[in-house]
Amino acid sequence: MKKITTTLVVLSSIFVFAQQKSKSKNQSFQSIGKTVTVYTTAESTNLRLTKTNNLTFSELIQPIETQICVFVNPEKTFQSFLGIGGAVTDASAEVFAKLSSDKKQEFLNAYYSKDKGIGYSLMRTTIHSSDFASASYTYVKEGDTELKTFSIEHDREFKIPLIKKAIETAGGKMTLYASPWSPPAFMKSNKVMLKGGTLLPEYFQSWATYYTKFVKAYEKEGIPIWGISIQNEPMAVQTWESCVFTAEAERDFLKNFLGQTMKKEGLGAKKIIVWDHNRDLMVQRANTIFGDPEAAKYAWGMGFHWYETWAGGSPMFDNVARVHEAYPDKNLMFTEGCVEKFDAKNYQLWANGERYGNSMINDFNNGTVGWTDWNILLDEKGGPNHVGNFCFAPIHADTTTGELIYTPSYYYIGHFSKFIRPEAKRVSTAVSRSSLLSTSFLNKDGKMVTVVMNQSEASVIYNLCVGTQATQITILPNAIQTLVY
Incomplete structure (x- = not known):
């Protein structure tokens, strides 16, 4: 009797599986x-x-x-598709604040409404200042190793209000991640936030805790943080906020400090993105970090930018594919790109839009799950930028006339973001x-x-x-x- 019952259970299971398989096939x-x-x-x-x-x-x-x-x-x-979006920088938020109420709503709809605009679903922001701000700033007083003075009060004037309005316009949902450009000056080898330098070993723990304080402070404001990247452009010594992490240094900071601290502070479910720099060196960075199981367990994936063309070559799309094929369990996300060297004569230069289309198609075809433009809005000078690194955005505001200027880049991005929705395959x-x-x-x-x-x-x-x-x-x-x- 037992044998007959077992046989019936097995046959029943096979029948149900066959039905499910048939149903799945019929739904293709x-x-x-x-x-x-x-x-x-x-x-x-x-x-x-x-x-x-x-x-x-x-x-x-x-x-x-x-x-x-x-x-x-x-x-x-x-x-699976995570989303497409852009960065809410201090510069974007400062320019947004200068718009009339009608233009503010037009701008919000243009990016974040699925019906009236191009339906952004992904957002990046900065952990304190980047070059795209009116000045450098941090969330603590100089020398505060214990971070007792930590406050995001600075962001409440411009950045936080814009982020909240964008999320509201998008229907209340947004995948938001944040990136630092430099630790506070006192934590660095060169004692300034600009021009590279490295994080001093005695501040590894303080800096790791800083990320958790940022996440908790923003979430207390009602802004959910999906994840963080460890360091924006960690191999670049820039005239603006920057900090150098070799592959080994980023690996060790992740596995010995940041990963453990995020987990200890109850933020272990937040995503951590490594690299966050150009396609040129991304394979070496992936090998170093993802090849170390203790570091890799904390990394959601790798972020990358498109500025490797500074050396005069073509975009290195194949390197994205190389990382994807070597580490298929890790995610890839385009975390920053913009058209450099602002010149108002080139607002409508078609090649700028084509650069976006070329990159987005190649990056997605090579395994990328999300794609993030840089500043969502800049003024008629390509700023504000406190070190004169003026660039293009898909939308500019002429603060002298109050008008919004839509560039070809906006429309090229929209051909993807308006129609491809999160969780698409x-x-x-x-x-x-x-x-x-x-x-x-x-x-x-x-x-x-x-x-x-x-x-x-x-x-x-x-x-x-x-x-x-x-x-x-x-x-x-x-x-x-x-x-x-």
Whole structure:
């Protein structure tokens, strides 16, 4: 009797599993009968995230060599999408405060509303000052090793109000992480916050505690902190706030101080991001930190920037892929990028937007889960910046006229952030011509989003192919499209 009962249980389990498998298979993405809605932004036109077409699929079993194609395979999925957003710096918050109430609302909607804007869901902010502030500052008085004077009062004037308004506009949810540019001057070898230097060993614990105080202070203000990065650009000696950590130094600070302190203070669930610098040295940093089990257990993943092109070369997208393939259990996040060397004549320079599209598509296709722009807002001078490092933002405010200036970068970012939502899964996508770039994500609501970018000076007619179904689409020169289906 026992043997019969066991057999029935086993058969029942097999039947349930088969049903679940069949159900899962039946729920796989199907393109038959779907409408493809096309949104376009293109140079030398008025098209800006504009709905330009509604198309339907038909059968295309075997494309020929002369047919240009974007191939999407919903059966092959990869990383889960965390979000896209930008940084709320002191500079952004100071400029925002100068806007009229109408322009403030327009600005908030432009970034954080899914319906009226481009639906940002990710945010970075600074732990005390960066170069994008009117002056250097910290949260403690000079020499306060025990951090008894720790206070975020400075941030209550500009930064905290903007962060709160952004979260509210986004519907009350935001993945927010914070990064320091430098420890306080007294903790450093060079005794200033600027121009590099290193963290002195006698302050390792004080500095580790500083992060926890920041997180707790912000959360007391009603602002949830998702995570922190250890140090912004740890291999750069900058004229602004900076601090050098070699790979070994960052590894040892993480495993011997920061990781343990976060856990001890009840913040062990917060994410810790390492590196937070350019793609050039990211593989070596990953090998050093992720290769050490005691350090790796505290690291959620690695952040990276796009400024490796300072040396005159091309973006090193392959290094992102190398880290992803070597450490697939660690997450990758683009934590900063902007167009450097502000010049008001270049507000509408199309190449600036294309730089974003190129980076975002390549970074996502190489395993990146989230993508964070730098300042969300700057003034008509590319600042404020207390060391004159003026840069571009996707939106600028002319504080003399009160107007907002939308650059091509804003629209290129929007082709991703407006349509790809948190928890979407990246889907296998390939192109048959090098003039096109493409990536795809399947949202939790079942909508597929494919972004296609035309890098050429000519219009391209291509087929969006999903299995044996396809639809023909025209993309204008130097344009980007989002296809939702």
